[in-house]
Amino acid sequence: KAGVTQTPRYLIKTRGQQVTLSCSPISGHRSVSWYQQTPGQGLQFLFEYFSETQRNKGNFPGRFSGRQFSNSRSEMNVSTLELGDSALYLCASSTSGELFFGEGSRLTVL
Amino acid sequence: QKEVEQDPGPLSVPEGAIVSLNCTYSNSAFQYFMWYRQYSRKGPELLMYTYSSGNKEDGRFTAQVDKSSKYISLFIRDSQPSDSATYLCAINWKTSGSRLTFGEGTQLTVNP
Numbered sequence: 001k002a003g004v005t006q007t008p009r010y011l012i013k014t015r016g017q018q019v020t021l022s023c024s025p026i027s028g029h030r031s032v033s034w035y036q037q038t039p040g041q042g043l044q045f046l047f048e049y050f051s052e053t054q055r056n057k058g059n060f061p062g063r064f065s066g067r068q069f070s071n072s073r074s075e076m077n078v079s080t081l082e083l084g085d086s087a088l089y090l091c092a093s094s095t096s097g098e099l100f101f102g103e104g105s106r107l108t109v110l
Numbered sequence: 111q112k113e114v115e116q117d118p119g120p121l122s123v124p125e126g127a128i129v130s131l132n133c134t135y136s137n138s139a140f141q142y143f144m145w146y147r148q149y150s151r152k153g154p155e156l157l158m159y160t161y162s163s164g165n166k167e168d169g170r171f172t173a174q175v176d177k178s179s180k181y182i183s184l185f186i187r188d189s190q191p192s193d194s195a196t197y198l199c200a201i202n203w204k205t206s207g208s209r210l211t212f213g214e215g216t217q218l219t220v221n222p
Contacts, residue, residue: 031208042213043212055208056209097142099208102153
């Protein structure tokens with residue numbers, strides 16, 4: 001069974017640009033959540049989607065947004081990038097409380 | 111006060127040692143407890159998942175939960191160099207879906 005797939009794995013952007021990250025969950029998993037991981041703040045919850053609806057949202061500014069499609073695949077978008085947005089963005093899928101993470105998308109903002 | 115406190119280490123032990131990793135939490139509403147292992151430049155990998163006080167064993171790993179003390183532990187027996195990674199505790203409460211609260215992680219090195 002394939003795991004959680006995230007693309008792209010690495011990307012470099014400049015301040016002010018926007019970025020879209022993609023996540024394909026484990027087959028059959030309808031819940032997809034996103035986390036930001038930085039050395040200073042650790043793993044922080046961004047948002048969760050279930051059946052195309054945002055079910056939960058963390059304490060991030062509105063520049064961070066996401067969506068989920070009917071096939072459970074999810075995307076997150078960060079607009080007007082800031083240097084502090086440099087991080088590993090992790091997607092996780094779940095079906096019964098256990099979260100399974102992808103390898104992450106490492107974003108560097110210059 | 112952070113909701114979940116975890117000693118960041120680093121922790122260095124010889125091969126074969128018993129490793130004890132610990133977290134404390136502040137909110138008694140937390141009901142689900144997980145341990146993840148994260149290798150460098152990889153995503154977290156779920157090791158253990160439990161929701162009740164007591165011990166849960168899986169091979170060389172034992173997760174222990176003490177809800178009365180708000181304390182969770184992960185024990186690794188016969189540690190191997192391949193266990194060298196960062197270990198993260200994560201906690202959830204029943205109605206928060208996939209919104210986990212993570213400890214900051216303990217970096218473990220097992221020396222051959």
